[in-house]
Amino acid sequence: MTVQTKNTLINRIEGMKNNSLISEQVAGELKRNNQAAADCRSDMIWFCFFKPYLESESGIGGFFEYWGGESLYGCHEHTEIGENLKQVGIPCIVKASVPMSQLSDSYLPENEIFRVFLKERGHNISKPIEHEGFSKKNISPENIIDIIQYPSDLFVELSGCNKWNNLSL
DSSP states (O other): OOOBOHHHHHHHHHHHHHTTSSOHHHHHHHHHSOOTTSTTTTTBEEEESSOGGGGHHHHHHHHHHSTTOHHHHTTTTTSHHHHHHHTSSOOEEEEEOOOGGGBOGGGOOHHHHHHHHHHHTTOOOOSOOOOEEEESSOOOGGGEEEEEETTSHHHHHHHOGGGOSSOOO
16 A cells, blocks of 8 residues: 555546546546645545444445545545546455554554553443554555455445445445
């Protein structure tokens, strides 16, 4: 997995155009209108360290429905360009072993680890144990555990997409 930047997004869009998956016009619009350079997106790979269904349809539905990630589809949801993004790719969940040393310091899950420790010893934990974080370093191939594709039973279980109101995967 490679950290994403404006340049990596443009290269991916060019690849889509060159493989006739999107038109020149759509490629141009995608390159002009995206959030790939935003501080909260550029040079990062984001992870959730919990089952994705906990985010619900409103939290993860678009991520699986549209190609390109939030920095791209967020600018084109519910548009003609967005409809093009729905036609590309297969929704997947990537399970990875992410070394804690690669997570941004501000997102280290000390509180979550401590709550897991207490829960395992029988303590009642009122706050859910969930954690999101990002790496500013590439994740090497040996750290990829599994790639789970829609519509497999495991994808449905992990995403909870069988309970979504607007399923259009």
